[in-house]
Amino acid sequence: MLKIIQHKKDIDMKQTRLLFIDRDGTLIQEPEDEQIDSFEKLVFTKGVMRNLSFIAQHTDYQLVMVSNQDGLGTDSFPENTFWPVHNFIIQTLESEGIHFEEQLIDRHFPEDNSPMRKPGTGMLTHYIDNPEYDLANSYVIGDRETDAQLAENLGCKSLILGKDGMDWDKIAEILFAGDRIAEVKRTTKETDIYIKVNLDGSGHCDISTGLGFFDHMLEQIGKHGMMDLTIHTKGDLYVDEHHTIEDTGIALGECLLQALGNKRGIERYGYCLPMDDCLCQVALDFGGRPWLVWDAKFHREKVGEMPTEMFKHFFKSLSDAAKMNLNIKAEGENEHHKIEGIFKALARSLKMAVKRDIYHFELPSSKGML
Numbered sequence: 001m002l003k004i005i006q007h008k009k010d011i012d013m014k015q016t017r018l019l020f021i022d023r024d025g026t027l028i029q030e031p032e033d034e035q036i037d038s039f040e041k042l043v044f045t046k047g048v049m050r051n052l053s054f055i056a057q058h059t060d061y062q063l064v065m066v067s068n069q070d071g072l073g074t075d076s077f078p079e080n081t082f083w084p085v086h087n088f089i090i091q092t093l094e095s096e097g098i099h100f101e102e103q104l105i106d107r108h109f110p111e112d113n114s115p116m117r118k119p120g121t122g123m124l125t126h127y128i129d130n131p132e133y134d135l136a137n138s139y140v141i142g143d144r145e146t147d148a149q150l151a152e153n154l155g156c157k158s159l160i161l162g163k164d165g166m167d168w169d170k171i172a173e174i175l176f177a178g179d180r181i182a183e184v185k186r187t188t189k190e191t192d193i194y195i196k197v198n199l200d201g202s203g204h205c206d207i208s209t210g211l212g213f214f215d216h217m218l219e220q221i222g223k224h225g226m227m228d229l230t231i232h233t234k235g236d237l238y239v240d241e242h243h244t245i246e247d248t249g250i251a252l253g254e255c256l257l258q259a260l261g262n263k264r265g266i267e268r269y270g271y272c273l274p275m276d277d278c279l280c281q282v283a284l285d286f287g288g289r290p291w292l293v294w295d296a297k298f299h300r301e302k303v304g305e306m307p308t309e310m311f312k313h314f315f316k317s318l319s320d321a322a323k324m325n326l327n328i329k330a331e332g333e334n335e336h337h338k339i340e341g342i343f344k345a346l347a348r349s350l351k352m353a354v355k356r357d358i359y360h361f362e363l364p365s366s367k368g369m370l
Contacts, residue, residue: 015134016054016062018127019055019175020150021100022118022142023067026161027052028089030143034070037081039088044163049166053096054172054358061138061175064127065103066150072107105225119149128154141171165226174200176358182259186251190243191235193251197259199354201228209233209244212315213304216345218248224347227354241307249314256350260286265356266366270349278332280341282349284323288370292319296330296342303335311339315346 029043036042043285053060060314071077090100104123108114116122127133140151143161151158159171180199187193205222209231222229231252235244261267262284272281292315298308319326328346330338363370 005307016132017060017134018064018138018140018156020064020066020124020140020154020156021062022140022144022147023065023089025080026141026147027065027093035077036085037077040087042085044092045168049093049096049098051168051172052093052098054076055105055175056098060265063098064124065100066104066118066123067103067105068146069107070107070109070261071275071292072105087217119146119153121150121153124154139173139175166254167319170200173356173358177265177356177361178261180259180261180354180356182255184251184255184258186247186254188243188247190239191247193234193247194230194232195248195251195255196228196230197252197255199259200356202226204228206230206232209248210235210237210246211241211305213306214241214245214248216304217306218252220340221347221350224344225350227350230265241310242313243307245310245314246317249317250321253318253324255326256322258287260354262363263370264363265358265359265361266364267353268370270352272345274341276332276337277334278330278337280330280332280338280345281328282342282345283327284346284353286322286353286370287325287365288323289325289327290320290323292316293327293329296338297329298335298338300335303339306336308339312344317354 013122021027023036024036027045027048028036029045031041033212056063069077069082072082073079089102093100106114106117106123108117110117112238114120114122121128127135135154138156140147140154140156140158142148142158145209148158148160159174160166162167167223171307181197183194183196185194203223203226205219206229207218207229209215209218218231219231231248233244233248235247239243266286268286269284271283274280294315296311298311300308301306315326315328328342330342332341
């Protein structure tokens, strides 16, 4: 193991959070031969400078580089081809205010099965079971499954570039402003509901309400809103569909409101889309004042197992619980297309409205509150 200690800070009473950051494929692009041994191969990854500099300046994470450099110092990877490029990388990052407390570089080949090599923790033993460090709230940032495995071995979290759309913009947003994940459990004599929302997800959905068409509509919110959405509803369907649909709307609205947190940096507003013969407009505002305007007429009693009279009721429940102004208008002939278009338009509006900009991290209101 090669260990470079550049700087030591006095031990603070507060536990230090750490970012264990991979080098090749994470800070710099990795070439096909997986060896950065010349300046011609050196390309920094997209967004790393701006975002890692922001993280270094605006968070209290301590940065540690952890890198496997297969066979460094052997004939296949002479040191005189490694250090000039590596030192230039470090100097360039330093010039942007990005400082690594340690650079931990392992020289072993994979076949050596060394505990020092990632995902082994041999280079990181001084961080494990050390009261100075808050590993549970620390992260490994990398581009491979071995980086995710290292995080698991350390007992911390991972952010893997390329996985579920993860990039340096998203990494900076999560580290600075936090995850936007919320869970709501709502149990009454009529329904038992569990909902989990990740506003910054990838569209993964796990939805079960007992009403197939309703499940299909709710899935549109997750898929087209690019949010992970889990909805498990057990309702008194032996009575009718009313309580199941209404209470799901209430619980989903509460979950969205909780996930939004303080709303700093969000776009706040969103709007509309066409679907075949239908034009569906959904304008919304997370301004804290619930209000529903509904201009959509349905002539069938049901679409699937879902009563059309419950469409408006669902959106009213959602609007009230999420404390959002919701203005919905739909025109067209096909009833299925019309309501599906409304749900898709809602999803796109939500995606616009919850988008967060950490570089303009202010409350989007002249009143100073939402």
